[in-house]
Amino acid sequence: MTHHDKTPGWLDWHPEPSRPRLQLPPGAVDAHCHVFGPARTFPYAPERKYTPGDASKEQLFALRDHLGFARNVVVQATCHGADNSALVDALRASGGLARGVATVRPGIPDAELRELHDAGVRGVRFNFVRRLVDVTPRQDLWDVVERIAPYGWHVVVYFEAADLAELRDFLLSVPVPLVVDHLGRPDVTRDPDGPEFGAFLDFLRARPDIWCKVSCPERLSVTGPPALAGERSAYRDVVPFARRVVEEFSDRVLWGTDWPHPNLVDHMPDDGLLVDFLPHVAPTPELRQRLLVDNPMRLYWPEAR
Template identity: 60%
Template sequence: MTRIKSWADHPTRPHFQPPAGAVDAHCHVFGPERDFPFSAKAKYLPEDAGPDELFALRDSLGLSRNVIVQASCHGTDNGATLNAIAKSGGLARGVAVVDPEISDGELAALHAGGMRGVRFNFLKRLVDHAPKDKFLEIAGRIAPLGWHVVVYFEADLLTELTPFLEAIPTIVVIDHLGRPDMSEGPDGPEMKAFRALMDAHPNFWTKVSGAERLSRSGPPFDDFVAAVRPIVQRYSDRVLWGTDWPHPNMQDDIPDDGALVDLIPRLAPTVDLQRRLLIENPMRLYWPELCSTASAQSGSLEAPG
Protein backbone atom coordinates (compact mmCIF):
# COMPACT_ATOMS: atom_id res chain seq x y z
CA MET A 1 0.00 0.00 0.00
CA THR A 2 1.42 3.40 -1.00
CA ARG A 3 1.91 5.85 1.83
CA ILE A 4 -0.26 8.97 1.55
CA LYS A 5 0.52 12.58 2.37
CA SER A 6 -2.64 14.64 2.84
CA TRP A 7 -1.53 17.95 4.37
CA ALA A 8 0.17 21.13 3.17
CA ASP A 9 3.75 21.76 4.28
CA HIS A 10 3.29 25.52 4.36
CA PRO A 11 -0.32 26.54 5.05
CA THR A 12 -1.03 30.25 4.86
CA ARG A 13 -1.26 32.37 7.98
CA PRO A 14 -4.94 33.02 8.62
CA HIS A 15 -6.23 36.57 8.48
CA PHE A 16 -8.60 35.77 11.35
CA GLN A 17 -6.96 35.81 14.77
CA PRO A 18 -8.64 33.22 17.01
CA PRO A 19 -9.32 34.30 20.59
CA ALA A 20 -6.69 33.29 23.14
CA GLY A 21 -7.46 29.79 24.35
CA ALA A 22 -9.05 28.59 21.10
CA VAL A 23 -9.29 24.81 20.71
CA ASP A 24 -8.80 22.74 17.57
CA ALA A 25 -11.37 20.15 18.63
CA HIS A 26 -10.86 17.67 15.80
CA CYS A 27 -7.40 16.66 14.60
CA HIS A 28 -5.29 13.52 14.39
CA VAL A 29 -1.75 12.19 14.53
CA PHE A 30 -0.22 9.49 12.33
CA GLY A 31 2.59 7.52 13.93
CA PRO A 32 5.48 7.99 13.71
CA GLU A 33 5.29 4.48 12.29
CA ARG A 34 8.61 3.31 13.78
CA ASP A 35 7.15 3.81 17.25
CA PHE A 36 3.44 3.33 16.60
CA PRO A 37 2.80 0.93 13.69
CA PHE A 38 -0.40 1.22 11.72
CA SER A 39 -3.14 -1.35 12.03
CA ALA A 40 -3.04 -4.40 9.78
CA LYS A 41 -6.69 -3.57 8.98
CA ALA A 42 -5.98 0.05 7.97
CA LYS A 43 -7.73 1.15 4.78
CA TYR A 44 -5.04 3.76 4.08
CA LEU A 45 -1.37 4.13 5.01
CA PRO A 46 -0.37 7.72 5.72
CA GLU A 47 3.03 9.29 6.00
CA ASP A 48 4.08 10.21 9.52
CA ALA A 49 2.34 13.27 10.97
CA GLY A 50 3.27 13.33 14.63
CA PRO A 51 2.81 15.61 17.63
CA ASP A 52 5.67 17.97 16.77
CA GLU A 53 4.06 18.80 13.43
CA LEU A 54 0.60 19.08 14.98
CA PHE A 55 1.67 21.48 17.72
CA ALA A 56 3.71 23.58 15.29
CA LEU A 57 0.60 23.93 13.14
CA ARG A 58 -1.49 24.81 16.20
CA ASP A 59 0.87 27.64 17.07
CA SER A 60 1.13 28.94 13.51
CA LEU A 61 -2.67 29.11 13.21
CA GLY A 62 -3.02 31.03 16.47
CA LEU A 63 -4.73 28.18 18.33
CA SER A 64 -4.02 27.08 21.91
CA ARG A 65 -5.24 23.52 22.48
CA ASN A 66 -5.97 20.30 20.59
CA VAL A 67 -8.46 17.48 20.84
CA ILE A 68 -6.77 14.55 19.11
CA VAL A 69 -9.15 11.97 17.68
CA GLN A 70 -7.79 8.47 17.24
CA ALA A 71 -7.27 7.89 13.51
CA SER A 72 -8.78 4.77 11.96
CA CYS A 73 -5.40 3.78 10.49
CA HIS A 74 -4.21 3.03 14.04
CA GLY A 75 -7.20 0.83 14.85
CA THR A 76 -7.78 0.30 18.57
CA ASP A 77 -4.14 0.82 19.56
CA ASN A 78 -4.32 4.34 20.98
CA GLY A 79 -0.58 4.62 21.60
CA ALA A 80 0.10 7.35 19.04
CA THR A 81 -2.72 9.54 20.36
CA LEU A 82 -1.69 9.00 23.99
CA ASN A 83 1.90 9.85 23.07
CA ALA A 84 0.81 13.14 21.51
CA ILE A 85 -1.32 14.03 24.53
CA ALA A 86 1.59 13.28 26.87
CA LYS A 87 3.84 15.60 24.84
CA SER A 88 1.33 18.46 24.85
CA GLY A 89 2.05 19.80 28.32
CA GLY A 90 -1.61 19.59 29.25
CA LEU A 91 -2.80 21.34 26.11
CA ALA A 92 -4.30 18.26 24.43
CA ARG A 93 -7.00 15.76 25.23
CA GLY A 94 -8.17 12.83 23.17
CA VAL A 95 -10.95 10.66 21.78
CA ALA A 96 -10.18 6.94 21.71
CA VAL A 97 -11.20 4.01 19.54
CA VAL A 98 -11.53 0.90 21.68
CA ASP A 99 -12.07 -2.81 21.34
CA PRO A 100 -15.52 -3.83 22.63
CA GLU A 101 -13.82 -6.22 25.06
CA ILE A 102 -11.69 -3.50 26.69
CA SER A 103 -11.38 -3.90 30.46
CA ASP A 104 -12.36 -1.30 33.06
CA GLY A 105 -8.71 -1.04 34.00
CA GLU A 106 -7.75 -0.23 30.43
CA LEU A 107 -10.47 2.43 30.25
CA ALA A 108 -9.15 3.95 33.47
CA ALA A 109 -5.65 4.03 31.98
CA LEU A 110 -6.97 5.81 28.89
CA HIS A 111 -8.68 8.36 31.13
CA ALA A 112 -5.46 8.94 33.04
CA GLY A 113 -3.73 9.43 29.69
CA GLY A 114 -6.11 12.22 28.70
CA MET A 115 -8.87 10.49 26.77
CA ARG A 116 -12.32 11.98 27.31
CA GLY A 117 -14.44 10.23 24.70
CA VAL A 118 -14.77 7.22 22.42
CA ARG A 119 -15.44 7.26 18.69
CA PHE A 120 -17.76 4.95 16.77
CA ASN A 121 -17.14 4.92 13.03
CA PHE A 122 -19.81 3.80 10.54
CA LEU A 123 -18.02 4.72 7.31
CA LYS A 124 -17.81 1.45 5.40
CA ARG A 125 -14.79 2.62 3.42
CA LEU A 126 -12.87 2.95 6.71
CA VAL A 127 -14.15 0.11 8.91
CA ASP A 128 -15.30 -3.43 8.22
CA HIS A 129 -17.55 -3.98 11.22
CA ALA A 130 -19.54 -1.57 13.42
CA PRO A 131 -21.50 -3.59 16.01
CA LYS A 132 -24.18 -1.31 17.47
CA ASP A 133 -24.93 -3.61 20.41
CA LYS A 134 -21.28 -3.69 21.48
CA PHE A 135 -20.99 0.06 20.98
CA LEU A 136 -23.93 0.64 23.32
CA GLU A 137 -22.27 -1.54 25.94
CA ILE A 138 -19.13 0.59 25.69
CA ALA A 139 -21.19 3.79 25.91
CA GLY A 140 -22.73 2.57 29.14
CA ARG A 141 -19.32 1.76 30.59
CA ILE A 142 -17.74 5.12 29.77
CA ALA A 143 -20.63 7.17 31.11
CA PRO A 144 -19.37 6.99 34.75
CA LEU A 145 -16.03 8.41 33.56
CA GLY A 146 -17.79 11.52 32.30
CA TRP A 147 -16.82 10.70 28.73
CA HIS A 148 -18.93 11.29 25.64
CA VAL A 149 -19.43 9.42 22.36
CA VAL A 150 -18.30 10.72 18.95
CA VAL A 151 -20.09 9.17 15.98
CA TYR A 152 -18.97 9.35 12.36
CA PHE A 153 -21.43 8.47 9.61
CA GLU A 154 -22.79 9.66 6.29
CA ALA A 155 -26.18 11.29 5.86
CA ASP A 156 -27.80 8.31 4.13
CA LEU A 157 -27.45 6.37 7.40
CA LEU A 158 -29.12 8.96 9.63
CA THR A 159 -32.57 7.35 9.71
CA GLU A 160 -31.13 3.90 10.32
CA LEU A 161 -28.82 5.11 13.07
CA THR A 162 -31.27 7.36 14.93
CA PRO A 163 -32.53 4.67 17.36
CA PHE A 164 -28.93 3.74 18.12
CA LEU A 165 -27.96 7.37 18.70
CA GLU A 166 -30.97 7.91 20.95
CA ALA A 167 -29.97 4.92 23.11
CA ILE A 168 -26.51 6.34 23.92
CA PRO A 169 -26.54 7.51 27.57
CA THR A 170 -23.94 10.27 27.19
CA ILE A 171 -23.41 13.43 25.19
CA VAL A 172 -23.27 12.44 21.51
CA VAL A 173 -20.99 14.44 19.20
CA ILE A 174 -21.67 13.98 15.49
CA ASP A 175 -18.58 14.32 13.33
CA HIS A 176 -18.72 16.73 10.38
CA LEU A 177 -22.50 17.25 10.76
CA GLY A 178 -23.16 13.69 9.60
CA ARG A 179 -21.78 14.56 6.15
CA PRO A 180 -24.92 16.11 4.59
CA ASP A 181 -25.24 17.24 0.99
CA MET A 182 -24.19 20.90 1.05
CA SER A 183 -25.25 21.57 -2.54
CA GLU A 184 -28.90 21.67 -1.48
CA GLY A 185 -28.32 24.62 0.85
CA PRO A 186 -29.38 25.14 4.48
CA ASP A 187 -32.92 23.93 3.76
CA GLY A 188 -32.00 20.83 1.79
CA PRO A 189 -33.60 17.59 3.04
CA GLU A 190 -30.43 16.27 4.67
CA MET A 191 -29.78 19.52 6.53
CA LYS A 192 -33.43 19.62 7.64
CA ALA A 193 -33.19 16.05 8.92
CA PHE A 194 -30.02 16.89 10.80
CA ARG A 195 -31.59 19.96 12.45
CA ALA A 196 -34.63 17.90 13.44
CA LEU A 197 -32.31 15.43 15.17
CA MET A 198 -30.50 18.21 17.01
CA ASP A 199 -33.80 19.86 17.99
CA ALA A 200 -35.16 16.63 19.44
CA HIS A 201 -32.07 15.74 21.49
CA PRO A 202 -30.39 18.40 23.64
CA ASN A 203 -27.55 15.98 24.45
CA PHE A 204 -26.52 15.90 20.76
CA TRP A 205 -23.62 18.10 19.69
CA THR A 206 -21.85 18.41 16.36
CA LYS A 207 -18.54 19.42 14.81
CA VAL A 208 -18.92 22.12 12.18
CA SER A 209 -15.75 20.96 10.49
CA GLY A 210 -14.90 19.31 7.20
CA ALA A 211 -15.56 22.12 4.72
CA GLU A 212 -12.81 20.69 2.54
CA ARG A 213 -14.67 17.35 2.46
CA LEU A 214 -18.28 18.48 2.30
CA SER A 215 -18.25 21.52 0.04
CA ARG A 216 -19.33 20.87 -3.52
CA SER A 217 -18.22 24.31 -4.72
CA GLY A 218 -14.70 24.19 -3.23
CA PRO A 219 -12.74 27.18 -1.86
CA PRO A 220 -13.85 29.62 -0.52
CA PHE A 221 -16.53 27.08 0.52
CA ASP A 222 -19.53 29.37 0.14
CA ASP A 223 -21.99 26.46 0.08
CA PHE A 224 -20.58 25.10 3.34
CA VAL A 225 -20.83 28.50 5.03
CA ALA A 226 -24.42 29.03 3.86
CA ALA A 227 -25.51 25.64 5.17
CA VAL A 228 -23.53 25.59 8.41
CA ARG A 229 -23.75 29.15 9.77
CA PRO A 230 -27.40 28.60 10.80
CA ILE A 231 -26.28 25.49 12.71
CA VAL A 232 -23.69 27.51 14.67
CA GLN A 233 -26.27 30.16 15.47
CA ARG A 234 -29.08 27.77 16.38
CA TYR A 235 -27.02 25.38 18.54
CA SER A 236 -24.38 27.80 19.81
CA ASP A 237 -23.78 25.84 23.02
CA ARG A 238 -23.44 22.46 21.24
CA VAL A 239 -21.00 23.08 18.39
CA LEU A 240 -17.28 22.38 18.06
CA TRP A 241 -14.77 23.23 15.34
CA GLY A 242 -11.55 21.57 14.20
CA THR A 243 -9.05 21.53 11.37
CA ASP A 244 -9.22 17.75 10.77
CA TRP A 245 -5.44 17.94 10.21
CA PRO A 246 -3.72 15.98 8.68
CA HIS A 247 -6.87 15.50 6.56
CA PRO A 248 -6.90 11.70 6.17
CA ASN A 249 -7.18 10.46 2.58
CA MET A 250 -7.31 13.92 0.98
CA GLN A 251 -4.12 13.63 -1.07
CA ASP A 252 -5.87 14.80 -4.27
CA ASP A 253 -7.30 18.04 -2.85
CA ILE A 254 -5.04 19.03 0.02
CA PRO A 255 -6.62 21.91 1.92
CA ASP A 256 -4.98 25.07 3.23
CA ASP A 257 -5.36 25.03 7.01
CA GLY A 258 -5.03 28.80 7.18
CA ALA A 259 -8.00 29.15 4.84
CA LEU A 260 -10.00 26.77 7.04
CA VAL A 261 -9.33 29.00 10.07
CA ASP A 262 -10.51 31.97 8.03
CA LEU A 263 -13.90 30.28 7.71
CA ILE A 264 -14.49 30.67 11.45
CA PRO A 265 -15.79 34.28 11.43
CA ARG A 266 -18.01 33.41 8.48
CA LEU A 267 -19.51 30.49 10.41
CA ALA A 268 -19.60 32.32 13.75
CA PRO A 269 -19.96 36.01 12.86
CA THR A 270 -20.01 37.45 16.40
CA VAL A 271 -17.39 37.45 19.14
CA ASP A 272 -19.80 35.61 21.44
CA LEU A 273 -20.40 32.83 18.91
CA GLN A 274 -16.66 32.54 18.27
CA ARG A 275 -15.90 32.16 21.98
CA ARG A 276 -18.57 29.51 22.39
CA LEU A 277 -17.42 27.57 19.33
CA LEU A 278 -13.69 27.76 20.00
CA ILE A 279 -13.35 28.00 23.79
CA GLU A 280 -16.40 27.54 25.99
CA ASN A 281 -17.90 24.45 24.36
CA PRO A 282 -14.71 22.39 23.90
CA MET A 283 -13.45 23.36 27.35
CA ARG A 284 -16.70 22.16 28.96
CA LEU A 285 -16.41 18.85 27.15
CA TYR A 286 -12.66 18.17 27.43
CA TRP A 287 -11.33 20.27 30.33
CA PRO A 288 -14.35 20.54 32.64
CA GLU A 289 -12.12 20.75 35.69
CA LEU A 290 -10.61 23.98 34.37
CA CYS A 291 -14.05 25.38 33.65
CA SER A 292 -15.06 24.75 37.26
CA THR A 293 -11.89 26.36 38.56
CA ALA A 294 -12.20 29.33 36.24
CA SER A 295 -15.83 29.86 37.20
CA ALA A 296 -15.07 29.64 40.91
CA GLN A 297 -12.20 32.09 40.63
CA SER A 298 -13.91 34.35 38.05
CA GLY A 299 -10.97 33.62 35.80
CA SER A 300 -10.77 32.72 32.13
CA LEU A 301 -10.66 29.58 30.02
CA GLU A 302 -7.58 30.64 28.15
CA ALA A 303 -4.51 28.47 27.77
CA PRO A 304 -1.78 29.03 30.33
CA GLY A 305 0.82 31.48 29.16
Protein backbone atom coordinates in the same frame (compact mmCIF):
# COMPACT_ATOMS: atom_id res chain seq x y z
CA MET B 1 7.56 1.57 6.78
CA THR B 2 8.92 3.32 3.72
CA HIS B 3 7.50 6.29 1.92
CA HIS B 4 6.19 4.29 -1.04
CA ASP B 5 4.00 2.12 1.20
CA LYS B 6 1.53 4.99 1.49
CA THR B 7 -1.86 4.52 -0.15
CA PRO B 8 -1.46 5.36 -3.88
CA GLY B 9 -2.43 8.98 -4.54
CA TRP B 10 -2.21 9.85 -0.83
CA LEU B 11 -1.97 13.61 -0.27
CA ASP B 12 0.35 14.80 2.47
CA TRP B 13 -0.61 17.78 4.60
CA HIS B 14 0.23 21.31 3.53
CA PRO B 15 3.96 21.92 4.16
CA GLU B 16 3.66 25.70 4.68
CA PRO B 17 0.19 26.72 5.83
CA SER B 18 -0.39 30.47 5.80
CA ARG B 19 -0.72 32.43 9.01
CA PRO B 20 -4.42 33.22 9.49
CA ARG B 21 -5.64 36.81 9.19
CA LEU B 22 -8.30 36.03 11.79
CA GLN B 23 -7.22 36.73 15.36
CA LEU B 24 -8.41 33.71 17.31
CA PRO B 25 -9.86 34.31 20.78
CA PRO B 26 -7.40 33.53 23.59
CA GLY B 27 -7.60 29.88 24.63
CA ALA B 28 -8.99 28.64 21.28
CA VAL B 29 -9.22 24.86 20.90
CA ASP B 30 -8.63 22.88 17.70
CA ALA B 31 -11.22 20.25 18.63
CA HIS B 32 -10.60 17.75 15.83
CA CYS B 33 -7.16 16.67 14.66
CA HIS B 34 -5.09 13.49 14.45
CA VAL B 35 -1.63 12.06 14.80
CA PHE B 36 -0.37 9.33 12.43
CA GLY B 37 2.53 7.26 13.68
CA PRO B 38 5.38 7.81 13.19
CA ALA B 39 5.04 4.25 11.90
CA ARG B 40 8.49 3.23 13.15
CA THR B 41 7.33 3.85 16.71
CA PHE B 42 3.55 3.35 16.40
CA PRO B 43 2.81 0.88 13.58
CA TYR B 44 -0.47 1.19 11.67
CA ALA B 45 -3.20 -1.36 12.28
CA PRO B 46 -3.21 -4.49 10.09
CA GLU B 47 -6.96 -4.04 9.39
CA ARG B 48 -6.58 -0.41 8.22
CA LYS B 49 -8.28 0.75 5.02
CA TYR B 50 -5.54 3.29 4.20
CA THR B 51 -1.86 3.89 4.92
CA PRO B 52 -1.06 7.56 5.56
CA GLY B 53 2.18 9.46 5.68
CA ASP B 54 3.47 10.08 9.19
CA ALA B 55 2.15 13.13 11.05
CA SER B 56 3.79 13.46 14.44
CA LYS B 57 2.76 15.10 17.69
CA GLU B 58 5.62 17.59 17.31
CA GLN B 59 4.27 18.66 13.94
CA LEU B 60 0.73 18.93 15.35
CA PHE B 61 1.83 21.13 18.24
CA ALA B 62 3.88 23.32 15.91
CA LEU B 63 0.78 23.83 13.74
CA ARG B 64 -1.27 24.65 16.85
CA ASP B 65 1.15 27.44 17.74
CA HIS B 66 1.46 28.67 14.14
CA LEU B 67 -2.31 29.05 13.74
CA GLY B 68 -2.82 30.62 17.16
CA PHE B 69 -4.61 27.81 18.98
CA ALA B 70 -3.94 27.04 22.65
CA ARG B 71 -5.20 23.45 22.87
CA ASN B 72 -6.04 20.37 20.82
CA VAL B 73 -8.52 17.52 20.92
CA VAL B 74 -6.77 14.59 19.24
CA VAL B 75 -9.07 12.00 17.69
CA GLN B 76 -7.92 8.42 17.19
CA ALA B 77 -7.45 7.77 13.47
CA THR B 78 -8.94 4.64 11.90
CA CYS B 79 -5.51 3.68 10.50
CA HIS B 80 -4.41 2.94 14.08
CA GLY B 81 -7.46 0.77 14.88
CA ALA B 82 -7.96 0.28 18.62
CA ASP B 83 -4.27 0.73 19.46
CA ASN B 84 -4.35 4.17 21.06
CA SER B 85 -0.58 4.33 21.78
CA ALA B 86 0.19 7.19 19.40
CA LEU B 87 -2.79 9.15 20.73
CA VAL B 88 -1.80 8.60 24.38
CA ASP B 89 1.80 9.54 23.60
CA ALA B 90 0.63 12.86 22.11
CA LEU B 91 -1.66 13.59 25.06
CA ARG B 92 1.09 12.90 27.59
CA ALA B 93 3.50 15.15 25.69
CA SER B 94 1.02 18.05 25.58
CA GLY B 95 1.46 19.23 29.15
CA GLY B 96 -2.29 19.09 29.75
CA LEU B 97 -3.07 21.10 26.59
CA ALA B 98 -4.59 18.16 24.70
CA ARG B 99 -7.53 15.85 25.31
CA GLY B 100 -8.30 12.72 23.35
CA VAL B 101 -11.02 10.66 21.71
CA ALA B 102 -10.06 6.98 21.59
CA THR B 103 -11.23 3.85 19.80
CA VAL B 104 -11.98 1.02 22.21
CA ARG B 105 -13.29 -2.52 21.82
CA PRO B 106 -15.82 -4.14 24.19
CA GLY B 107 -13.32 -6.34 26.01
CA ILE B 108 -10.93 -3.54 27.01
CA PRO B 109 -9.51 -4.17 30.51
CA ASP B 110 -10.52 -1.71 33.24
CA ALA B 111 -6.88 -0.84 33.85
CA GLU B 112 -6.51 0.24 30.21
CA LEU B 113 -9.64 2.40 30.38
CA ARG B 114 -8.30 4.06 33.52
CA GLU B 115 -4.96 4.61 31.80
CA LEU B 116 -6.69 6.28 28.84
CA HIS B 117 -8.67 8.50 31.20
CA ASP B 118 -5.58 9.51 33.14
CA ALA B 119 -3.82 10.39 29.88
CA GLY B 120 -6.67 12.74 28.95
CA VAL B 121 -9.10 10.67 26.87
CA ARG B 122 -12.65 11.96 27.31
CA GLY B 123 -14.59 10.17 24.57
CA VAL B 124 -14.73 7.26 22.15
CA ARG B 125 -15.42 7.40 18.45
CA PHE B 126 -17.92 5.22 16.58
CA ASN B 127 -17.33 5.32 12.85
CA PHE B 128 -20.26 4.37 10.63
CA VAL B 129 -18.61 5.35 7.33
CA ARG B 130 -18.33 2.05 5.54
CA ARG B 131 -15.47 3.01 3.24
CA LEU B 132 -13.31 3.69 6.33
CA VAL B 133 -14.18 0.82 8.67
CA ASP B 134 -15.96 -2.49 8.80
CA VAL B 135 -19.36 -2.07 10.41
CA THR B 136 -19.35 -2.79 14.16
CA PRO B 137 -22.25 -4.78 15.63
CA ARG B 138 -24.59 -2.60 17.66
CA GLN B 139 -24.21 -4.84 20.71
CA ASP B 140 -20.44 -4.22 20.71
CA LEU B 141 -21.05 -0.47 20.62
CA TRP B 142 -23.53 -0.80 23.45
CA ASP B 143 -21.00 -2.74 25.54
CA VAL B 144 -18.45 0.06 25.04
CA VAL B 145 -20.97 2.73 26.07
CA GLU B 146 -21.70 0.89 29.32
CA ARG B 147 -17.95 0.74 30.07
CA ILE B 148 -17.24 4.43 29.44
CA ALA B 149 -20.34 5.93 31.06
CA PRO B 150 -18.89 5.84 34.62
CA TYR B 151 -15.95 7.96 33.41
CA GLY B 152 -18.23 10.72 32.15
CA TRP B 153 -17.00 10.22 28.58
CA HIS B 154 -19.00 11.00 25.45
CA VAL B 155 -19.40 9.26 22.10
CA VAL B 156 -18.20 10.87 18.87
CA VAL B 157 -20.11 9.60 15.84
CA TYR B 158 -19.11 9.81 12.20
CA PHE B 159 -21.73 9.00 9.57
CA GLU B 160 -22.94 10.09 6.13
CA ALA B 161 -26.17 12.08 5.89
CA ALA B 162 -27.86 9.28 3.93
CA ASP B 163 -27.39 6.86 6.84
CA LEU B 164 -28.87 9.05 9.59
CA ALA B 165 -32.43 7.74 9.22
CA GLU B 166 -31.26 4.19 9.87
CA LEU B 167 -28.96 5.20 12.76
CA ARG B 168 -31.20 7.77 14.45
CA ASP B 169 -33.06 5.57 16.97
CA PHE B 170 -29.89 3.78 18.02
CA LEU B 171 -27.97 7.03 18.48
CA LEU B 172 -30.76 8.68 20.46
CA SER B 173 -30.81 5.69 22.81
CA VAL B 174 -27.13 6.07 23.73
CA PRO B 175 -27.16 7.30 27.37
CA VAL B 176 -24.10 9.57 27.18
CA PRO B 177 -23.55 12.85 25.29
CA LEU B 178 -23.04 12.57 21.52
CA VAL B 179 -20.73 14.62 19.31
CA VAL B 180 -21.41 14.49 15.55
CA ASP B 181 -18.42 14.83 13.24
CA HIS B 182 -18.35 17.22 10.28
CA LEU B 183 -21.98 18.42 10.18
CA GLY B 184 -23.19 14.87 9.68
CA ARG B 185 -21.68 15.01 6.17
CA PRO B 186 -24.57 16.73 4.34
CA ASP B 187 -24.88 16.75 0.57
CA VAL B 188 -24.20 20.46 0.08
CA THR B 189 -25.69 20.44 -3.43
CA ARG B 190 -29.09 20.07 -1.72
CA ASP B 191 -31.16 22.87 -0.23
CA PRO B 192 -29.97 23.75 3.31
CA ASP B 193 -33.65 24.40 4.08
CA GLY B 194 -34.69 21.08 2.52
CA PRO B 195 -35.88 17.87 4.17
CA GLU B 196 -32.53 16.04 4.28
CA PHE B 197 -30.67 18.70 6.26
CA GLY B 198 -33.90 19.41 8.14
CA ALA B 199 -33.81 15.82 9.41
CA PHE B 200 -30.29 16.42 10.71
CA LEU B 201 -31.34 19.62 12.50
CA ASP B 202 -34.25 17.70 14.03
CA PHE B 203 -31.78 15.09 15.25
CA LEU B 204 -29.74 17.82 16.99
CA ARG B 205 -32.95 19.20 18.52
CA ALA B 206 -33.94 15.79 19.87
CA ARG B 207 -31.57 16.01 22.85
CA PRO B 208 -29.78 18.92 24.53
CA ASP B 209 -26.55 16.92 24.86
CA ILE B 210 -25.93 16.32 21.15
CA TRP B 211 -22.97 18.41 19.99
CA CYS B 212 -21.89 19.07 16.42
CA LYS B 213 -18.53 19.78 14.81
CA VAL B 214 -18.95 22.33 12.03
CA SER B 215 -15.58 21.31 10.63
CA CYS B 216 -14.21 20.04 7.31
CA PRO B 217 -15.67 22.29 4.61
CA GLU B 218 -12.87 20.90 2.42
CA ARG B 219 -14.48 17.43 2.69
CA LEU B 220 -18.01 18.60 1.98
CA SER B 221 -17.54 21.29 -0.67
CA VAL B 222 -18.41 20.73 -4.31
CA THR B 223 -17.41 24.24 -5.49
CA GLY B 224 -14.00 23.38 -4.22
CA PRO B 225 -10.74 24.76 -2.95
CA PRO B 226 -9.26 28.25 -3.23
CA ALA B 227 -7.66 27.62 -6.63
CA LEU B 228 -11.10 27.00 -8.12
CA ALA B 229 -13.27 29.30 -6.02
CA GLY B 230 -10.91 32.20 -5.35
CA GLU B 231 -8.90 32.27 -2.16
CA ARG B 232 -11.34 33.99 0.18
CA SER B 233 -14.47 32.39 -1.22
CA ALA B 234 -13.34 28.79 -0.97
CA TYR B 235 -15.85 26.20 0.25
CA ARG B 236 -18.70 28.73 0.24
CA ASP B 237 -21.29 26.08 -0.63
CA VAL B 238 -20.82 24.67 2.89
CA VAL B 239 -21.49 28.01 4.63
CA PRO B 240 -25.31 27.95 4.79
CA PHE B 241 -25.26 24.48 6.39
CA ALA B 242 -22.59 25.27 8.97
CA ARG B 243 -24.04 28.67 9.81
CA ARG B 244 -27.51 27.23 10.45
CA VAL B 245 -26.04 24.86 13.04
CA VAL B 246 -23.81 27.51 14.67
CA GLU B 247 -26.65 29.98 15.01
CA GLU B 248 -29.26 27.56 16.39
CA PHE B 249 -26.95 25.43 18.54
CA SER B 250 -24.34 28.01 19.51
CA ASP B 251 -23.72 26.43 22.92
CA ARG B 252 -22.90 22.96 21.54
CA VAL B 253 -20.88 23.45 18.39
CA LEU B 254 -17.16 22.66 18.03
CA TRP B 255 -14.59 23.22 15.31
CA GLY B 256 -11.29 21.66 14.31
CA THR B 257 -8.77 21.69 11.51
CA ASP B 258 -8.93 17.91 10.86
CA TRP B 259 -5.14 18.06 10.39
CA PRO B 260 -3.47 16.15 8.72
CA HIS B 261 -6.61 15.77 6.58
CA PRO B 262 -6.75 12.00 5.93
CA ASN B 263 -8.17 10.53 2.74
CA LEU B 264 -8.57 13.73 0.75
CA VAL B 265 -8.12 12.97 -2.93
CA ASP B 266 -8.52 16.21 -4.89
CA HIS B 267 -6.62 18.85 -2.90
CA MET B 268 -4.91 19.49 0.41
CA PRO B 269 -6.23 22.53 2.28
CA ASP B 270 -4.13 25.35 3.65
CA ASP B 271 -4.86 25.24 7.39
CA GLY B 272 -4.49 29.03 7.65
CA LEU B 273 -7.25 29.49 5.10
CA LEU B 274 -9.45 27.02 6.99
CA VAL B 275 -9.14 29.28 10.05
CA ASP B 276 -9.96 32.30 7.90
CA PHE B 277 -13.11 30.47 6.76
CA LEU B 278 -14.46 30.67 10.33
CA PRO B 279 -16.06 34.15 10.12
CA HIS B 280 -18.35 32.86 7.34
CA VAL B 281 -19.58 30.14 9.68
CA ALA B 282 -19.52 32.06 12.99
CA PRO B 283 -19.90 35.71 11.92
CA THR B 284 -19.61 37.43 15.32
CA PRO B 285 -16.85 37.43 17.95
CA GLU B 286 -19.42 36.12 20.45
CA LEU B 287 -20.22 33.08 18.29
CA ARG B 288 -16.51 32.41 17.70
CA GLN B 289 -15.84 32.64 21.44
CA ARG B 290 -18.44 29.92 22.05
CA LEU B 291 -17.36 27.77 19.12
CA LEU B 292 -13.62 27.88 19.78
CA VAL B 293 -13.27 28.41 23.55
CA ASP B 294 -16.34 28.11 25.76
CA ASN B 295 -17.87 24.97 24.25
CA PRO B 296 -14.74 22.80 23.87
CA MET B 297 -13.54 23.83 27.33
CA ARG B 298 -16.89 22.83 28.85
CA LEU B 299 -16.81 19.45 27.13
CA TYR B 300 -13.12 18.56 27.44
CA TRP B 301 -11.75 20.60 30.36
CA PRO B 302 -14.76 21.05 32.68
CA GLU B 303 -12.46 21.15 35.71
CA ALA B 304 -10.79 24.31 34.36
CA ARG B 305 -13.98 26.39 34.57
